[in-house]
Amino acid sequence: MKFESQPSYSLGQRTPASREVAVGENGGNVTLVSQSALGAINRGRVLQALYDNGPKSRADLARLAGVNRTTITGIVQPMIEDQLLIEGDASPSDVKGGKPARPLYFNPDAPMLGAVLLLPGTIQTCLVALTGEIKAVAKAEFDTHGDTEAFIAVMTETLTATLSQAQQAPFGIGVASAGMIDSDNGTILTVNLAPVLTGLPLVAILQERFSLPVAIDHHPRALLVGDRWFGPGRGQQNFAAVYTGEVLGGAFFIDGKVYRGLAGSGGELGHTVVQIDGAPCNCGKHGCWETVAALPWLRKEAARMGLPHPKSITCARLVKEADEGSNAAEELLVRYTRNVAFGIVNLQQTLSLNSYVLHGDVAGGGMKAAELIRQHVEQLVVKRPGQEISITVNGIGEGHTALRGAAGLVLSSHLKLVI
Amino acid sequence: MKFESQPSYSLGQRTPASREVAVGENGGNVTLVSQSALGAINRGRVLQALYDNGPKSRADLARLAGVNRTTITGIVQPMIEDQLLIEGDASPSDVKGGKPARPLYFNPDAPMLGAVLLLPGTIQTCLVALTGEIKAVAKAEFDTHGDTEAFIAVMTETLTATLSQAQQAPFGIGVASAGMIDSDNGTILTVNLAPVLTGLPLVAILQERFSLPVAIDHHPRALLVGDRWFGPGRGQQNFAAVYTGEVLGGAFFIDGKVYRGLAGSGGELGHTVVQIDGAPCNCGKHGCWETVAALPWLRKEAARMGLPHPKSITCARLVKEADEGSNAAEELLVRYTRNVAFGIVNLQQTLSLNSYVLHGDVAGGGMKAAELIRQHVEQLVVKRPGQEISITVNGIGEGHTALRGAAGLVLSSHLKLVI
DNA sequence: AGCAGTTAGTTTGTACCTCGCACAAACTTA
DNA sequence: TAAGTTTGTGCGAGGTACAAACTAACTGCT
Incomplete structure (x- = not known):
């Protein structure tokens, strides 16, 4: 399926293949504005x-x-x-x-944006209107350890099913993916739970099949963009999105633009160290933030403290049980939110963004969890006159934020917002 | 003393008092490029x-x-x-x-830049040529607990002595100061060891007295700018400067510009937490990076291990003694550099800048210390294909880097490099 | 009803900036 | 000496934002 190109001012115009300047020395990437x-x-x-x-x-x-x-x-x-x-x-x-x-x-009838959410084993696609409305959702599963060609076939088929429902050619396609992503080159580096995706140049593949601008980024950054375009980050110039769940991740909106870091590797907060020589982490190191603020820690502590059904514990349930009078749940909730707070404190001390949007498990804890985290952060951060730190949750419609964010990736990366 | 204004293209032209846009909503800070x-x-x-x-x-x-x-x-x-x-x-x-x-x-004879380094009790001023050359250095001391007017008098006198030696009106004055600085408003918030400076609107004062553009920022950020304009950061688009000594601090150069954070409070790395519920810190919290990677920790450990003259221990001496065969010194050096590395690792995981310039005590440890830190970082960071992390020291002429950086602050802030 | 006052959006002419083309200047190579 | 190459400079074209002046539409006062 091929789509026609866009009007002259083109939302989806690709950057003119940045001229190769080989004068070198030390990069010399000065660019004048024409x-x-x-x-x-x-x-x-x-x-x-x-x-x-x-x-x-x-x-x-x-x-x-x-x-x-x-x-x-x-x-x-x-x-x-x-x-x-x-x-x-x-x-x-x-x-x-x-x-x-x-x-x-x-215009609600203007071209839409294609969005893809790629998690281990599942593909989700949809169309997103410029107003944030979601249409033509499609889902598919793929073999995480299977054949690359098979995956590409499933992906193409699912995406085609969605895009074909668009009245007009979409402006582009945005992909949010789990794992480690090289957003500069548009490739998936590794996804621990889906080896089939390792090294896949997904942007090139989709661009070729659909002749549309394609952008890819990792899951937390899509959440950030979703927050920015259609959520609590709307209109903000500086904030961070933090995702907690089985793993931890984050992404930053700095001075009015998405921060990516070199090759898009910024925001891998799960493996910042908050406990030198602490508990061992999946990554092989010790004392990563992920070892004290993700679900595995919560399950382990719930079991240790004798809470009911520790294997399926979530922040949402913890809040519920605490509200119902369980002291153990209350205590664990306080410790959990405090551990989450440490990562936010370190972010605050480092970047001073002052505004944090929570996703994933802690977001399920709603206002109560957010307020607890805010209190911990307030207490742990070095005070500065006139500084107000805001903690928001955006747990509702989780998947939708990621999908909207994937769509927003196209806007962010192809609307040259900053020089 | 008043200086004439600059030529039409003016390096030192102030931004035209950014029009008051009172449409509000949520800040509404969109600006088109004229x-x-x-x-x-x-x-x-x-x-x-x-x-x-x-x-x-x-x-x-x-x-x-x-x-x-x-x-x-x-x-x-x-x-x-x-x-x-x-x-x-x-x-x-x-x-x-x-x-x-x-x-x-x-042109070596072009107007120069005024630079001020403000540390508790001492003022240092000089002129910096656009080529980085330093001239007309002047020093003075002030009463850290004295009268504000007295301080301003000393400051004005010292700066006048330096500026009067300029052949032509300087482009502007840059101030690097210890303590907590609000670089947006040009005020010193607090300097722990010099209460006389608390709340001082230094930029306004100097602007009024000298009729020149004035920029202020905190010490680590001046080091960063010094590295960027005249040191190992020259030509780089992404790197961090890290200062270690009695306290720890840092500053970031991101995507070709100095990162400040809201109200210039980014980079306060000393109080990021690397050891939850660890040793108590001056700030009242526990387990701050500063409690394990600054000089007080080193002195304490040196004493505990029975090293000679633990009260005056430095990284430089540690390297020297290790090279001379002291196993204890070697061991402490390894632990010290490892502790320093944790802060850099957390920065790397967060921002992924890939390049770090060290100042202060560890910089005194030269190549050996840098190499040790690099090895620790390499080992502690989550590996990413094709990623190379560079650690450099810029300990030579410490004071000069800060002064050059102070001068560079004027260039950075008044040369509108980014839209 | 009529007129002044106010705000929104458009028309017209001007100033500014970068670009492409053509060209002179200066140097190397055959 | 001629051809080829690179640097640096006029000049006109094209695109963009701005200021001034204008029309359109509405309110409020007399």
């Missing part, structure tokens, strides 16, 4: 402002961006003509007098 | 490319930046006319044939 690039940048920023702030009139956008109204008109008009944006009804506005503003927002 | 800003940005990038790569011809710069040669000429010509840059002698070049290139570099 006039034409400038247009693309500003178009991207206007779109992001619309995402971040909801429907807004041209005049509002101009004020928001600190530019002339005419500039906004120039940027926005072609998008309206291409039906990416639509002009809402003239709202009477809150101020008295004056011509009523016409709010602009994304 | 035409004129673009010019300033590209001028800044060309200058940075010159810094990073040394003298280069227009043609080389054009290749380096991936732009047209004429563009470089347009940017560079006014700077030559204003004597900021000078054209070197035509070098025969390595390639065969063709008109020889005229390398461009900074």
Whole structure:
């Protein structure tokens, strides 16, 4: 299946294969900004402002961006003509007098984004509208230890089933995957529980089959992007997403952009050390954060303390049992959230992002878990005048955040938001 | 003392008091890029490319930046006319044939930068040429528990003594200070050992007295900038500077710019936790990195192990004694460097910068200490295909790196390098 | 009803920046 | 001496944002 290319301002335009500059020395990656690039940048920023702030009139956008109204008109008009944006009804506005503003927002019928969530053994695909709406969900399973060709066949089939339901060619495809991902080169490095994926150049494969821009990143970073575009991180310029469950991971939104680190390897928080020479970890080291703040620790402690059904313990159940009066559950919950807090404290001391969105198991603990973690963090962080730290949970519709985030990856990486 | 303003392209031009946009919602800090800003940005990038790569011809710069040669000429010509840059002698070049290139570099007689290093009890000031050369050093002492006015008087006097030796008005003044600094607002929040500085709006004060752009940041970040402009970080796009001594601190250069975090509070690594419920720390918590990788720990362990003169132990002496055959020194050195490594490992797992420059006590341990740390880090980090981690020391001329870094702060913050 | 005041969005002309092309200058090689 | 190569400089084209002036639409006062 092939799709036609996009309109001239193109959400999905690929970067022009960054010229090979071989003057070398030490990399020498200075790049000047050209006039034409400038247009693309500003178009991207206007779109992001619309995402971040909801429907807004041209005049509002101009004020928001600190530019002339005419500039906004120039940027926005072609998008309206291409039906990416639509002009809402003239709202009477809150101020008295004056011509009523016409709010602009994304056309619900504009092209959508393809999204893939790749976890060991399962593929989930869907279409995501620019408004965050999810459609055409499809699921499939694959043999984690099987043949690469077989996996690619299943993947292509599932994705085709989803994409074919789109009215128009999607802007692109975003993939969120478990494991270690090289997002620069678009390859899956390793997925512990799915060896079939090792070394798979998935971006190249999908780009070739579907002729669309494709972006890939690891699961926590997709959650981050999902939070940023459609969740509690909307409009924020600095925050982190933290995932806890069988493993721990994180991702950062710094100064208005997704932080990836070299080859996309930033945010592997599970194996930061919080207990020198502590308990052994799967990674072969000792005292990793993962050894004290992930589900295996929780199960082990629940068993040790004699809590019921320790093998299936979750933060959600812990909160429930604590609320029902179990002192043991309360005590374990406090210790668990404190252990989680240490990782956030270290992040805070290092990056000072001040805002954290929790996913996965602790998110299942809801407000109560978040508040406990916030208290621990507050207590453990070196105080700084005027600093407020916010901890939010985004556990509801877990899978949807990851899928929306996968879709958002395409937006983030192909809308040149930052130079 | 007042100085005249700078030429039109102005290295030291202040940002035009970022328009007050009161549309609010959630900050709404989208900013579009204007035409004129673009010019300033590209001028800044060309200058940075010159810094990073040394003298280069227009043609080389054009290749380096991936732009047209004429563009470089347009940017560079006014700077030559204003004597900021000078054209070197035509070098025969390595390639065969063709008109020889005229390398461009900074004019040694161009305006300099004022630099201040502020440590508890002492002020050090100097002038730094764009080439990194240091001139007109002045020192003074102040009463750490005294009167604010008295401190300001000493500071002004010392700085005036230095600045008055400049041939031309400096581009600006950069301040590196111990303690907790709010670099956004240009105030010193707290310096534990110098209460007189608490809450001091130093940037505003100096800006008023000297009518020059002033930038302030904390000591580790100045080291980072010093490394970046004039040291081992030159030309690098991603690296961290780590300082160890009585306290620990760090700073990051991420994607070609200095990372500050909100209100400049990023990089307070000393109080990241590496030992939950470990030894008590000055900050009131337990198991901070500072409790196992700073000098107090080293002294305590040296005493416990019966090493000679434990109160004045340093990494440098430890290396020396180990080289002379002391098994105890060797053993302590290994443990010390391992403890230092844990902090770097956590940084690496979090940000994946791959390159670390050490300052302070461990830097005194030279290559041997660096190599030991590198080995520990290598062993403790989760391996990733193709990843190389570099550990460098920059202990020589410690004070000079901080002063050069202070000067570089002005360049970094007032050369709008990133949009 | 009419007019002033206010805000939104558009039209028009201007300034600025980068790019591609053409060309002179300077040097090497045959 | 001629051909080839590289550097650096004019000049016009194309694209972008901005300022000023204009029209459109609505409120409120007389």
